[in-house]
Amino acid sequence: MAEAVWSVGKVAKRCGINVSTLHFYEQQGLIHSWRNAGNQRRYKPEVLRRISVIKAAQKVGVSLEEIKQAFESLPNNRTPTVEDWQQLSKNWQKMLDGRIAYLQKLRDNLAGCIGCGCLSMTRCPLYNPDDKLAESGSGAVLLDQAEQRARMDR
Amino acid sequence: MAEAVWSVGKVAKRCGINVSTLHFYEQQGLIHSWRNAGNQRRYKPEVLRRISVIKAAQKVGVSLEEIKQAFESLPNNRTPTVEDWQQLSKNWQKMLDGRIAYLQKLRDNLAGCIGCGCLSMTRCPLYNPDDKLAESGSGAVLLDQAEQRARMDR
DNA sequence: GCTTTACCTCAAGTTAAGTTGAGGTTCTAT
DNA sequence: ATAGAACCTCAACTTAACTTGAGGTAAAGC
Numbered sequence: 001m002a003e004a005v006w007s008v009g010k011v012a013k014r015c016g017i018n019v020s021t022l023h024f025y026e027q028q029g030l031i032h033s034w035r036n037a038g039n040q041r042r043y044k045p046e047v048l049r050r051i052s053v054i055k056a057a058q059k060v061g062v063s064l065e066e067i068k069q070a071f072e073s074l075p076n077n078r079t080p081t082v083e084d085w086q087q088l089s090k091n092w093q094k095m096l097d098g099r100i101a102y103l104q105k106l107r108d109n110l111a112g113c114i115g116c117g118c119l120s121m122t123r124c125p126l127y128n129p130d131d132k133l134a135e136s137g138s139g140a141v142l143l144d145q146a147e148q149r150a151r152m153d154r
Numbered sequence: 155m156a157e158a159v160w161s162v163g164k165v166a167k168r169c170g171i172n173v174s175t176l177h178f179y180e181q182q183g184l185i186h187s188w189r190n191a192g193n194q195r196r197y198k199p200e201v202l203r204r205i206s207v208i209k210a211a212q213k214v215g216v217s218l219e220e221i222k223q224a225f226e227s228l229p230n231n232r233t234p235t236v237e238d239w240q241q242l243s244k245n246w247q248k249m250l251d252g253r254i255a256y257l258q259k260l261r262d263n264l265a266g267c268i269g270c271g272c273l274s275m276t277r278c279p280l281y282n283p284d285d286k287l288a289e290s291g292s293g294a295v296l297l298d299q300a301e302q303r304a305r306m307d308r
Numbered sequence: 309g310c311t312t313t314a315c316c317t318c319a320a321g322t323t324a325a326g327t328t329g330a331g332g333t334t335c336t337a338t
Numbered sequence: 339a340t341a342g343a344a345c346c347t348c349a350a351c352t353t354a355a356c357t358t359g360a361g362g363t364a365a366a367g368c
Contacts, residue, residue, distance in 0.1 A: 009314060019315080020357060028355090038364045040315055056264070060257055061215040064355070089264050096261040100254060103214055107250040110210070110243055163344060173345080174327060182325090192334045194345055218325070 006043040008033075015051045030054060030068055032076070046079050057092070060099060160197040162187075169205045184208060184222055186230070200233050211246070214253060 012019045022041075025031045031050050033041040050071070057067050070088055074080045166173045176195075179185045185204050187195040204225070211221050224242055228234045 007314080018357075021355090023317090024356060036364095038315080040364070056260060058355095060260060092264055093261055096257055096264070100257045100261070103250055103254045103257065106210060106214060107247055107254065110246055110250070161344080172327075175325090177347090178326060190334095192345080194334070212325095 004045065006045065006047065008041045008043070011043050011047060011051070014048060015055070017051070017055075025051070025054070025064075028064060028068065030064065030071060044079060049085070053088075060096065062095070158199065160199065160201065162195045162197070165197050165201060165205070168202060169209070171205070171209075179205070179208065179218075182218060182222065184218065184225060198233065203239070207242075214250065216249070 006014075008019050008022050012022055022031065026033060026041075031043075031047050033043050033047070036042050054064070054067055057070075058064075070091060073088060073091075074084050160168075162173050162176050166176055176185065180187060180195075185197075185201050187197050187201070190196050208218070208221055211224075212218075224245060227242055227245075228238050
């Protein structure tokens with residue numbers, strides 16, 4: 001069975017990150033520890049889950065700041081329960097769905113667009129400087145905005 | 155019809171970016187210009203396409219370095235043809251497909267994982283420190299790696 | 309008991325991707 | 339022909355996310 005208390009070095013090794021990164025995350029309020037008699041950091045196994053989530057999130061481009069905010073929904077007075085984590089998971093899924101949708105649209109538009117040779121500033125979705133795809137969420141947004149631009153340019 | 159030559163300010167405005175960013179991109183070798191008699195930058199309309207691609211790529215987390223490498227497949231002695239851009243588009247699509255696959259796996263694993271409460275270091279995909287999902291591309295990679303870890307841990 | 313390894317703090321350095329500012333020149337519009 | 343907008347260079351600053359290093363303490367192994 002796993003021990004209930006982890007040292008900074010153990011956590012670092014298990015997670016494949018540097019000790020300095022753990023110091024840093026703690027300083028940023030992303031993880032927490034207490035100290036032993038000799039002033040060394042001690043962790044609950046819970047920290048491993050947090051770090052996993054941090055790393056997973058970073059891979060998809062979420063900033064530490066956003067991660068921190070997500071973690072604020074977790075209780076800091078007690079160890080998060082399954083339900084606490086499930087709630088966070090739900091929120092993340094929405095975000096992930098959004099990102100997936102964005103990527104898919106981008107891929108599909110690139111196919112028709114990047115190689116089309118049209119060079120029409122007013123029509124080509126790619127030239128749209130301020131598309132809000134990630135937020136807007138549904139439909140042929142790129143094309144809609146291209147239409148709007150075409151109208152404006154007249 | 156659009157003029158064949160653009161000033162730095164026009165490009166910046168059209169693309170919704172700062173003039174300083176154009177200077178920066180040029181310095182990084184991502185875009186090119188020539189100078190007029192008064193030493194001011196002049197651009198071919200082609201630059202708009204480049205910037206659109208840069209911006210689109212950045213949104214999905216591609217670094218300028220990677221973008222630069224992708225651009226190196228474009229000819230620098232002549233204006234890129236439709237075929238040149240189509241080739242780049244193809245490469246990007248592979249990359250985008252990879253990222254989409256990664257996000258989908260992540261989302262699905264989060265669903266089963268983040269809220270499961272298992273805390274089993276050896277089994278939980280999320281604890282896998284060095285997953286190479288993005289590169290490996292296919293199959294139940296997360297789970298495979300969790301298996302490997304379980305074996306190693308014995 | 310002693311040595312080696314792990315840990316501590318705090319300050320400074322690093323990389324990416326820009327931004328800001330000073331000091332000076334060129335365009336453009338009236 | 340002149341004012342104001344746009345442009346130029348170069349250096350320094352900014353933010354995120356860490357890393358490195360110095361100088362010192364604690365813990366673990368033999």
